[in-house]
Amino acid sequence: MKSDLLKRFKKVCPQVLGRYFEDFGIKSGSGCYVYGTDDKTYLDLSSGIATCVTGHCHPEVVDAASEQVNKLIHICIGVALYEPYVKLAEEIRKIVPIRNAQSFLCQSGSEAVEAAVKLAKYATRRPGVIAFKGGFHGRTLGALSLTTSKMKYRDGYEPLLQNSFIAPYDIKVVEGIIKANKGKIGAAIIEPMQGEGG
Ligand SMILES: Cc1ncc(COP(=O)(O)O)c(C=O)c1O
Structure with a gap:
């Protein structure tokens, strides 16, 4: 049976984004634990997809954030x-x-990837970017052009950014792309420890 929270979510939120756990709500977190809407305690092995490396709601982080929002939002x-x-x-x-x-x-990973790609294109005046198979770089259009961790992210959005090349982790192939696009490759982006695709 669907939870009330899932029913409310489905009514007012778009269904474009899948979840690892379709009907699992979290109420709060503390340190390495998160507390579910089912009143169970869970060990969060992902640390908020690696954004909460000091643990959830570390008192120093909470104090610093509170101090800031009290001063200027x-x-x-x-x-x-x-x-x-x-x-x-x-x-x-x-x-x-x-x-x-x-x-x-920046406010998000996708935005940082977009900024890095723009910087590389602007500084080198070369349009080409090489990314690697299975990488996740974000869901915005530029970042998505470099993302292949799940091909369904790209369904319905192609053609994406031109001059985006997806290579296997093979230096010979990378050299081949650079050679075939002489003078056009400005950057390569690597997710050295793959999350979703690894
Ligand atoms: C390696 C990497 N790049 C980019 C992103 C995109 O970040 P965001 O979801 O904040 O846009 C993520 C997010 O998980 C990521 O893990």
Whole structure:
């Protein structure tokens, strides 16, 4: 029997996105556990698909987020400078293994992939991007052009972005694509540890 939550969901939300667990609701989380609408406790082995690596609702994260929303909820960085944005970029620069790293902060993985692809195209003036078989890079149109973890994501949306090449993890094939598209490949995108497709 369908839960009341699933019935409500089906009434007001689009059905385009599948779920691993069709009728399983979560009420809250704490540390490595999530608490289900069935009143059971579950060990969350995925850490909110790796976005909650400090565990759910870590007190320091909750305090920092509360402090921020008490101060300012949003200011578009396209409108004005905001010090915490700069501070985060400074902190990122301290830990990433890239000299003089610069950060462009995004709201989602797909948006970050779109930004990276745009940067590569703009900087190299080359349109081609190579991605690898089984990779998941997101559901927006550009990111989807590079995603092959599940082909059903692409059903009904093709043709996608031109000059997107999907290669197996085989250097010879990659070299072949670069050679066949002489001077046209500007970037390659790799999901080194595949989630969905791995
Ligand atoms: C490797 C990778 N790239 C991109 C994305 C897309 O991120 P989002 O769902 O936040 O758009 C994901 C999301 O799971 C991901 O795992």
